[in-house]
Amino acid sequence: MTGPIRVAIVDDHPVFRLGMTGLLGSLPGVVVVGQAADAAEARALVTADVDVVLMDLHLGGDSGIEVTRDLVRAHRGLAVLVITMSDDEEAVVAAVRCGARGYLLKTAGPDAVERAIRAVANGEMILGPQVAARAMSTLVSGRTAVRVPFPELSAREREVLDLVARGHDNAAIARRLVLSPKTVRNHVTTILTKLSVSSRPTLIVRAREGGLGGMEASEEMGPA
Template identity: 75%
Template sequence: MNGGVLRVVVVDDHPLFRLGMTSLLTSLTGLDVVGQAADAATARTLVDATVDVVLMDLDLGGESGIDLTRELVRAHPGLAVLVVTMSEADESVAAAIRVGARGYLLKDATPEAVERGIRAVASGEMIMGARVAARAMSHLVGGRTAVRVPFPELTAREREVLDLLARGYDNAVISRRLVLSPKTVRNHVATILAKLSLSDRPAAIVRAREEGLGLDEV
């Protein structure tokens, strides 16, 4: 974040939607659209460590927004991806969350919902559109398998810190990778230990790796 302004990149292969979304976002206080991409190749050149949020369509003219999300989140662990797409299929929602998206909205979301979603994912929250959330809840009530997110008691930001902790990074490295102050990282680590009832960092690393965190290649 640059001076309190969220830097946003819009990735969508539909020019009218992309331009309309860009126009909306540039009219909002505290948001700065620093790039637009119609395909994965362009998105890779636009998204760097200074970008806070990417609005991601899942269908990029034959390319996969899921694969691109996975790639960008791995390259920039502090990046927040908010999916904005036409598909409300359960498989699409599950796949997006698995690869690191922090939010999932449909393209008929209101401008207010989009703004709220951007600010929420940028602050480390997970957010879903009303219809998407309702479907997920119905699956829980109906006994169907829901998307499994490790350590649901943690915020998305806390899971990011735990993932990097599980890779063996110290607070200084985590601070640099997530663009957080060392004090904020220390506070996150303390909160993680408390929420998971763990005694120390080694215990947290073991527990995180048991749940699959910290195991992917950097």
């Protein structure tokens, strides 16, 4: 590509954003256009002028997977480079399926970050060495990477949804996850909205169709 690479940084940790801004600002031909701490800020920040988005997968209560999908759909040609602490195969598969062009761990060195940014800006697909090693191990062992159910949800929201699908009420979910009932209730409301489902019974059916819930005995279901 011609001209500087315009990069937006999306991460809920301010120290990481500041450090990455300093690193990228020292690279020739790279310009940081702004930072975002959550999904709403990311959607407002990223415009057609942005070339690369550095995306964390966990944005507080928001899902970087969902934000990646929305940004890629909204801006043709946008390159999303996931940079996160999670190296599990499910997260990699979900990120790629939602349109990410690269996947790095936050332990990557400055040279690796620079190479990845320039690669995805030029339309290449890139995985960090540790991520690539895990992917190769999966291929060599003959295992099939597991599809992440409901990638638009955060990891915590999927955990809550799994327990909802098992028939637990909000109080039981709160005890299991060591959360307040209000927090669980908020998670359930968010899940209903994200999945465009209007009721808890319908949500349970949808979750079980997606592979969540297992065979655990049901408890009395409480209100969402």
